Structures are given as C-alpha cells and as structure tokens.
Amino acid sequence: MSKIKFILIFASVLLFACQSKESNSVEKLTTIKELHAKIATAKAGDEIVLANGVWKDVEIVFKANGTKENPIVLRAETPGKVFIEGISNLKIGGNHLVVKDLHFRNGYTPTDVVILFKTDDDTPANHSKVTNCVIEEFTQLDRDATDHWVEFWGQHNELSHCYIAGKSNFGPTVRVQLKGNQHINNHHQIINNHFGPRPRKGGPHGETLQIGDSGTSMTPSYTNISNNYFERCNGEVEIISSKSNFNIFKNNVFFESEGSLVLRHGNYATIEGNVFIGNDNSEFIGGIRVVNTGHWIMNNYFYKLKGSEFRAPLAVMNGIPKSPLNRYNQVTDVVVAYNSFVECPTPWFFSVGSNVDKSAVLPKSEIRSARPIRTVFANNLIYNNQTATNPILNYDKVDGILFEKNITNNENKSEVKPKGLTTVDFSVNKLSDNLFVPTKNNTEVYNGFDFENINTDLFGESRAKNNAVGAITIPVKENMVLVNESNYGTDWFNPKKEKREPKTFTIHPKDLKSTIASAENGDIIVLESGEYTLDTTIDIDKKITITSADEHKKVLLNFTANNTAFLMKPKGDLRLQNISVKGNKTQNAFATLDKNMSKAYNLFLNNVEISNFKTALSVSKGSFADTISVKNTSVKNLENGFLLNQEIDAKGDYNAEFVFIENSNFDEVKGTVLDYFRGGYDESTIGGNLIFKNNTITHSGKESADKILIKNQGIVQAEISENTFINNPVKLIAILWGEKGQKPENNKIKNSGEFKIVQNLKQKLMY
C-alpha cells in the first residue's frame, strides 16, 4: 500500500471519529451570516465549523481573540469537504486563531489577497495560523491583475501543511509584509507546506514566496521557511525572494523548479540543509542566488542543476557601488560552507550580473561592478560522474573570496584555480533517489569564524565526531531520502491527478464544436476526410488533438464566420495535425480571448496549412502561451503571421515562453511573419525562447511597417538558422541581440534584406 493511500485511509478514519463527535456537540454553520454571527461572539476555546459543501462568493472576516491555551478554531466540518469558491476570501485578525481544513478553488479574491492575516490596518493577526488547507488555481482572470494568496501581517503567525498551487497571475503566491513595527521581528512559520506547480508567468512578479520588499529590506523579519516542498514552481527566476533580515530557510526541497532561492534584499539569511533537485534537460532550474551581506549557506545539497548566471546552482552576484535601495548591494561577509554539489557541472558562478560593458545603454546606477568581498567558501564538495572541469565561472576578478578546503573529484581547469579547491579522487554511493554521498568522509576541514556553530549535517547528524567536507557525513542512517512527501501539505488532499486514457472520437467536421464541448481533457478528435465549411468559431479550453482520418490527406476546413477560426481559452491546448484551415480574409486562424486569459494555453501545429486569414495567430494583452509550435506547416496569403506582441507596457511581460517555427513555409505574408515581443529591462524571467529554423519565406514583408520580416525584440533566446529567404522586399530580416549570443546561422538570403546584430539592447528601465 502506498504511503499516500495509507494516509488517506487513516485520515478517513480520523474524520469519521471527528464527525461523530461533531454532530453531537458543535453547531455547523451554513451561511456567511451565521458564520459572522458566530465569530462575533466567539470566546477563547470555541470551534467555529463550516458545514460541508460549497461556500460561494463569501468574504469571511475572522476577527476574534483566543488565548495561547485556548485558541479559537475556524474549520471545515470535514477536511476537504468545504469548498470556498467564486469571488471569495478570508481575513484573520486578532490573537490565537486557527483556520484549518478549507479548500479554495474555482474562483478568485475580490480584493488583492485570498487569505489575509489582518482584518483591518489596526487589527493584524498574531499567534495565529492557517493549516491543512488547499488553495488551488484560485487565480485572477487577468494575468495583469495583482494579488497574493496568503499575506502575512502581525507577528508569530503560521502557514503550515497547506497545498498551494496554480497561481498564474501577477504577484507572489505568499507574501510577508513588514510595513510597521507591529509586523517586524515576526517569527512567522511557513512550514511543511507543499507549494505545487506555479506555471511560468511570462513576466516578472511570479515568485512563490516573497518576504518583505526593498522598502522594508532593513527590517528584522526572522521568518522561518522550513520543511516545505517547492514542486515545479516556475513562475519566474525567483522561487523565493528574501527581502528582509534574519530569515531562515531550512530543510526545504526545491524540485525541478525553474528559479532560485534568491537573497534579493536584506541580510543575514540562514540557508541550511535544503535540497535542490534539477534534471538533465533543463537549464532554467537554479539553486541559490546571493546578494547582500552576512548570509550563511550550509549543509545544502544541489543535484543535477545545469543552469547558469542568474540560474546557477550557486550564483554570487556583483553589486552596484552604493546601490539604490531597490537594486543590488554588494555581496559581503557571506559564508558558504559544507555544501554538496552533485552532478552540477559548473556549480559556482561569481560576479553574476556584472555589466560593466553595458555602461553605454544603462545608467551608472544600474552598473554592477562591485565584486563580492570578505566571503568564505569552505568545506564544500563537488562531485561529477562525467568529466566536468569547470567548477567555477567568473564574470570578473575573484579577489574577495577566501576558498578553504573545498574538494572536487575532477580537475579544475577554470580560469580561477584557488588553492582552497583541490582535486581529490573520491567516489559516491547512491543511497536513494537523487541522493549520492561519498564513500568515505573527507575529514580535512577548515574552521572559520563561528564555524563551530555548524555542528550538524544535512540529516541532523552531529559533526562533532565525524566531521567531513560536504553536506552529508557518513555513516548515513538507513532509509534516508531527500524528499519525504508525507512531510508536506495537508493530510487529506492528494495533488496527484489520476491518469486517464484519452478517448478518440471520429466525427464529421460539422460536429467539431459540440464534440469538443463534451470531450474531456486530452481527448482526440479524428475528422473524416474531405472539405467542409464551418460558419462558427471553435473554442478550445482543454487539451484537444484534432487530426485527419486519412493520414495522407489533410482535411480542409473552410471558415466563413467573421470571428476567429479557433479561439484559445485559458488552459486551451490545441494540437492540430494534418488539417488545412482556410479563411475568408476577415478573420484570424487562431486567437485568444480578448481578456481574462487567466491561464496559459498551448498551440501545436504539425503538417497544417493556413491560408487566407488576416493573421495566423493574434493574441490579447495578458494572454500567455507556454508553447507555440509550428512544424511542417504552410502559411500563405495572410496580412500577418504570428503576432505575440501585445505586452507593450515595457514591464517585462511577454506573450509566449517557447515559440518553435520549423520546417515550414511562409508565402505572401504581407506584414510581419512573426512578431514576438518582450519590453522593459527585466531579468526575472526566462525571457522567451524562439527557434526559427529550416523554414522558407517568400514574397513576404512587403507591407511591414518597419520593413522587418521577423521581429523578436527583447526575447532572450533566439535561434534563426538554416532558413531560406527569397524575394522578401524588406530592409531587415531580423535584429538580433548580440549580448545574448544571438546570431544568424546558415541562412540563405536572396533579395530579402539582411540581419542586424545589436550588441546591447537599449531597454526601458522598470525600476
């Protein structure tokens, strides 16, 4: 029996016991009016019970005062059977309050917070907690609408054993506020939570957790973030943004999360015993990024992290001399000791963010030229099974780091070869998933100032007798694992969706709309061969594959309505294969909702023909595609091709994360073949990826306003290679961004303008 199943059964038994008790003694409330009436008279020790069912459009204000011994508890009748839905939220104010067992879903908050630890500015919560709750995709309709799902105020509050996932709009999922003396020295506990997937946002402000902000970065916070599981938290480059002092990050697991634990502002953080797990394929999964002063980073375990620069396993940044409050202070007085880096080919990056060469396009107050100083790297272990001879990458001199007693099992051929990083021939044993430890202790360690306080290892074993380099000393207790799922989240909610076999419907195309409406996520629709006219728009709000019954012959769909052929809605995921779509020149082939694109969509075209439309793809501001993939496709007779260019505020947002256009033909596209835009000087995001490869473009661009065929302004990764451009009356094929390594490769060009490379892009400052 799996552990999870066991827990579920065990929980059910417990629930049954509770229910029996409740039905006798505790009043179950069924309306918000009853609830508020009950709260108004609640006394220390009271239980306030929400009856099972859906509570829709409720704004719960839980203002009361319990005592340490007798808190006031607001809870679900049955854990997981009370759903807060619609336009709803919860405010908690007072002392010694507990909220538990609620499930927020199918809605969003009417204010800017879902669960707020204050009822008004004069009434923060103190010594109160939210525990064993779920917040699931309780996201704003508009990506640009800002909110937080949990916002801490007051002191000594707790968020524990919750499952929180699926925020796709602007704003950190959890935010600790420090504005005002009532809220500092807060000692909040954010513990044992499961932060489930947060999708890529396609712009900044997609942190999972932010503690303070630059304006309160001088405050003592003492927030404790321990024993949490961050699973694929991909919102932006910062999974956690620590922006206050004395925060503690201990024993958390960061699993395949595209970002880093970032010490963005504030000082003296403790990062101890955390586990960072990447994978072989991603360069977006980071580890820890260090800014500011006095942090202690120890006993952490980094595994299979392949990221670089901001997303390096360990990135130590350059600061701005005398930095403005909201930019980058110099790194000073940081200690990095007793960490293990396993299968991280280049674990240490120094002077990340150095941009002295960009002084032509950036003001002096943005130039990160202050190297890290008074910083100690000691007793760290680097292991790579394959040859990996560049443990250090540096963007500036490395003259402020003291290296002592670090070891690697590979030769160090980096530019920087400190004496304190030596090559030692050692091997490792695999003890459990992703957990590799040396076969013997490397006992020669450095004892720096205050190192005697590092007296245990990653697993809490004393270092007194068996001290050794790296996060883990041996022997390791039996059955140790890096990720113990039972530590995280609620005792009643299983975030793992059951796998479902997709169904296949073979239909006449006239039934396409209705079939999709009734199909389930992942289903496949096979269209009978032929040519058909559809005087409608096909809505896509789930994963749907549409293909032709005859794999050798495309189905031709003639769209005659004025509206778009396919309308992509939130979570729409359309895979079109072997289909030809033809328009009447007035509509778009694919488009998103004009607004409320609350969640990302995907579009995969393979062996498709698109013709006689206004635009191949037209998107709205706020819409976001995770992937647009166009392969083996023919695009012709259009005003424009793919337009992903609506985020014009220059605030770092963009309309798609990955755009692949390969092995395809564009002919007679009058305007721009592709306009893929990201504006604003921002380093928070992956920043867009374009692969435009092996395509043929002919007779296009003649009406392009600025005489450019392919526009990719501000997109960080762009490959334009192996294409053939013939007879396109433009001035430029594309402008590429030299600093990011962009250059045209192996393109054939005839009567089609040229490529231009701009080394340093001038971008609007957002700060």
Place this chain on the structure above:
Amino acid sequence: MSKIKFILIFASVLLFACQSKESNSVEKLTTIKELHAKIATAKAGDEIVLANGVWKDVEIVFKANGTKENPIVLRAETPGKVFIEGISNLKIGGNHLVVKDLHFRNGYTPTDVVILFKTDDDTPANHSKVTNCVIEEFTQLDRDATDHWVEFWGQHNELSHCYIAGKSNFGPTVRVQLKGNQHINNHHQIINNHFGPRPRKGGPHGETLQIGDSGTSMTPSYTNISNNYFERCNGEVEIISSKSNFNIFKNNVFFESEGSLVLRHGNYATIEGNVFIGNDNSEFIGGIRVVNTGHWIMNNYFYKLKGSEFRAPLAVMNGIPKSPLNRYNQVTDVVVAYNSFVECPTPWFFSVGSNVDKSAVLPKSEIRSARPIRTVFANNLIYNNQTATNPILNYDKVDGILFEKNITNNENKSEVKPKGLTTVDFSVNKLSDNLFVPTKNNTEVYNGFDFENINTDLFGESRAKNNAVGAITIPVKENMVLVNESNYGTDWFNPKKEKREPKTFTIHPKDLKSTIASAENGDIIVLESGEYTLDTTIDIDKKITITSADEHKKVLLNFTANNTAFLMKPKGDLRLQNISVKGNKTQNAFATLDKNMSKAYNLFLNNVEISNFKTALSVSKGSFADTISVKNTSVKNLENGFLLNQEIDAKGDYNAEFVFIENSNFDEVKGTVLDYFRGGYDESTIGGNLIFKNNTITHSGKESADKILIKNQGIVQAEISENTFINNPVKLIAILWGEKGQKPENNKIKNSGEFKIVQNLKQKLMY
C-alpha cells in the same frame, strides 16, 4: 569641598596604596623592548606595568590572551604618571585584555589610529577594554591627515572612564568598525567617558563618534554608548554618527555641543534618557537628527536648543526615494515618545533636508522628497517660559506622523496643528541646574504598540504608577542633577585648567619677538608709542594681546623683512589693538604656517591700520581660523585683502569659521578685498559665517581676475550690509546665495558694479 577635589584626594590615597604594593611585587618596565618582551610571555592574570615617566615614540603592540576571570592588564605604574608622547600608538589584539591609566599627549600616531582594537587583520581584540586613560590633543599636524583616536574591532570591547579631547584633524575621534563577521554583533561598551571639547574642524569628518559606515550600515552592531559626557564637541554637524543597526544611546549628556546625535545610516537605534543642553546664544547646538527606520527615541530631555534644520532639537529628515546606500533613506516606523523639550522654541522639524526645489542643480539621486511615514510622536512635553507659538516647522507636508497626547504650554500657531498636540496650561519647577519639571503629572498618555516597554522615566523611576507625559515623572528624588561629573572620565585627570591672571609687559617694540616667546598664554604686551622698524617675523603660537601704550595714538611698526609680519601658528590667538603695521610691498601682514597648522588660530584686529603689504592675510591649505575679526581698521595699498581660499579640493573644507569685517575702510586694494571659499556639496559643517558690515571700500578691485570685489563662494551664512562702495572698477561686488537667505542690505553703491544673487548654487558632489 568640591566633589572633584574630593575624588582627587580619594584617588591619591588609592594610588598610594597601590604604589606601595607594586614596588614590592610587580616589575616596572622602562623600555619598549622590555615591554614587548613582557607581553610576549604574558599569561592570564598577569599585570604589565609601565614605569612612570614619558614614553616617547613608542608603538605598543599588546597581543596576548587572558581569560574572563584573569585578564591580562597593561597599566601605568601610577595613573596619570605615564605619558605616551611623540609618534606613538597602541594596538590591542587577543582576548580579555585591559589597558588603563595611560595619558596620551604631545604627539600623534604614525598610523591612522592611536588606540586600535586589533594587532593585525587576523587578531582583533575581544572582551578587552581601555579604561581610565586620557588622550589629549594627540592630533595630527595636518588637518587633512586622517586618523581615529580609538578604533574598535572585534566584539565585546570597552572604552570606559576615559577623557578624550582636542582632536582637530580629519576623522572621527572614536570609530567602530564592522567590516567582517568577527566585528558585528559587537556589543562594545562606550561608557562613562568624558569627551572633552573637539574644536570646529572647518570641514566634514569631525565627528566625535562614528559607528560603522554606509558600507556596513546593514550590519547588526549593538554598540552601547551610555553615560558619557559630550562637552562642546564642535567638530561638525554630527557629534555622533550612527551608521549601523541596533545601537543604544542611553543617559548621555550633550553639553553645548555644536551638532547632533545623528542616526545617519542603519536602523533600530534606541535613544533613551539623554540630556541635550544648549544655551541662549548658539544656533549651532543641535539635538537628535533622524534618518532611516525603526528608531525609538524616548525619555530624552532637551534644554535651550535654538538650532534649526540639521541642527534642530529634533530633526526628522526627508529621504531620497530608493536612496543610494550612502545617502538618505526615508524615515519610517520611528517612535518619539515621552521626551521633554524645555526652552526650545521650535523643537520639532519635519522633512528637514527637503530639496525638491533644487532639482535644477542636483541629480535625482540627491533629491530628498520622501517624507517620514509610519512615525509616532506621543506623550512628549514642550515647555517655554516665553511665548513660543511655533512648536513645529515643516518643509513638506506632514502626513506620515501620528501625533498622540503631546502637550505644550503655548498656543500652537504652526502651519501644522495636529490634534495630538494640545495646549495645556502647566508650569514647571526648577530642581537643579537646567532641570525643569512640571509641577504636576500630565497623566493622559497614549499607549502605542510596544509602549509598555517604556516603563521608566529619565531618572529610572517606574512609570507603572505615576505615568505622565514627558521625560520625567514626579515626584523626582531629591538632589537629582542632569550632569553628574563624577560619572564621566578618569579618576585622576582634571580637564579643567586653572584660571591664570594674564601678565602685562610694557616693552620697546624691538623686544616684541622675544617677549612673546617667553610670554604665557593670555598675556598682554603694551608697546611704547612711536614708529619702529622690525626686520623680522613675529611668531604667534599662543594667545597674545598687543596694544599701544597710548590709547589715543597707534604704534607704527614698519616691517622690512621679506617674510610675513605676523606668522600665525597652531593655537596662535593674536589680538592687535591700536597698532599700525606697514610693509614693504613684498610680504604679507598676516600669514599662517605653510603646513602643519594642526590646530586652529584666531586673529582679532581692532583699530589697526594695515598698509603696503602684498596681502592682509594669506593662509595655507589645511589652516583653519576659528575667528578672523577686523574692526575699526583701515586697509590700504595692498595687492589683496583677506584670502581664506586655499581649500580648493571641493571636499567641504574651508579656512575660517567666523569672519567679521566691520566699521573698516579698504582703499586701493588691487585684487579681491576678501576671498572666503568653501567648495563641495556638503552639509556637515556650520559652513562659514561672514559679516561684512558698515565698511567703506574705495578704489579697489581693479586687478581682480574675475572682477569681483568680495568672494564668498559656498559660505553658508553671509551678511553684507550697510557698506559704502565707491569707485571700485569691478563687475560684481559679490555673488550671494539666495537659498541661504543671503541678500545685500542697505549698501550704498557708486561706480562699483552690483550684487548678484544665485538662488541654488551649483556645487561639486562629494559622494
């Protein structure tokens, strides 16, 4: 018997006892070699005794390790009988060390510190102290040479019961260093010291105490500055510059010190129970200036403070939005509670430093537009015997301050009239010098967040029963005083110089030089009447008055040597009355040493005639006159008049603090009548004072390079009034600084150019 005398006698008795013991048991060292040999073998509990006498040109390195129970002590054989002189200093490194009873004088350090709490970078002192010592005028020869007299490194060190006075060069007297984890959380104790007069420096970097710097302003320091006496610490606008976090300033007395306790960088300072005493005449004596976040200012007593802006009794500054690290952060989350302001007509200044109107001459990163926010003023008491109806002066909106339960005995006619500042009719009793308390408790108080921690008053009396507005609750214990001198400084050194009656010498002028050489400070030299030729330079290195025997007739001194007539040396203070000095056109009438003007000088001319010199006064870079006073004097046939213009580095320094030129005549001064210069954008100093009044200037300026008669660039206070300018062929009489309120008043001008007013002076940024 006075308390001090009693202490001295008591100390002598103690000394006698100690001496008897010593002579039997403890080796007295007489050379630095012996001393270092002894230190090299010192063990816990050892005493290392310097034999009485002068130790000249010694660099003592006290590196050893005692224990908590048995420190190692380095001390004078007899307190006050061991003099460290010449080019000397002391370094202390190791643990549990004590230095006591030494007297530093007649010299300066060859390094940049006199007493350094580390022997090398790897050996800071910890748990060590310097106590019962004197550092007296141990100042560098050159004002621009930088040093500190006591520099703290390490943790848990102490400076106690010392007398420290007379630093006139660049650099804070005492400096706490925080660069490196070994030096933070230091809990240093700076207690029971007497910081004697620090003269005006005439430029920045004249603090008496600086804790950290902007680069370490994020560090937790926890330095405790308590029970010290700051007497006329006039070095610059900051007596204390707190630049780190969590520092404590408690029960200190600031007596007639021209500056403030300034929370310059760093946050969360505690300023509790301090006494600030000004006087009726000075506008330079300040109180507390607040920048940054989270400070608690309570139970302080402010008396007779008349300063404004930076020197206000309580100045709350505007910050720079997103300030650079070394500039001005916004004030947030500050609590000002239970303070008493007695005879401070305008105690509260808000948005000090607001300079939005200067955006034309300052970069955006210098514009202080961020008003204080989330700040509480509560339970403060304001008392003025005379009508004083402007308790608040504001340079911007006051919208971020919560006023609660403050009282004043005058009507509030300020622009800002918060409800939380009410007029209450109450009177005060005088209990002792400068100590006034209300005749009854004003018991209506506000209880803000964490106010329960303010549980005592200025005198340590519990507030539990008799809580009241203001720093002092009644009843007050009998015989309470604000300044108890026996708390401060050593038990053996009396800084009060005996008063000496000046002697008068009536001499023939040929004996002038030799008489001055043998005269003592303050003596008066009366010259026999007549005309005399002096082929020499008269050196002035003390206070000397020279006058004519015949009060109705000037003595005429004809100077024939090529060198200056009067050479002002450090501490020179020349008062010339009823004397005529005439040159041969090749030399100056008055000049300073070319270098090593280690201390300030003064020049007072009354009823003097100066003619046929190159220059009336010519000074060197680094020289500094506290006062240049020229009254009822005639100046003619000179190339230039008074030149105080050698600080050309634009770093905020200047050559004289006060320049008075009144009721005097200038005729045929070819160049500039006065050039009084301060360069650089700096707010650290008084910034110079010029009164040029009721003078007549004729036929002057014809060879002035820039056609200006009077130059006062950068001088903060300048009054040019009631003068007569006739037939001076210049373009401008003077350029005045509008922002500082400068304007010409009641001058008569004929054929002499005009005044120009520049509102905002463009100055070189120093930061």
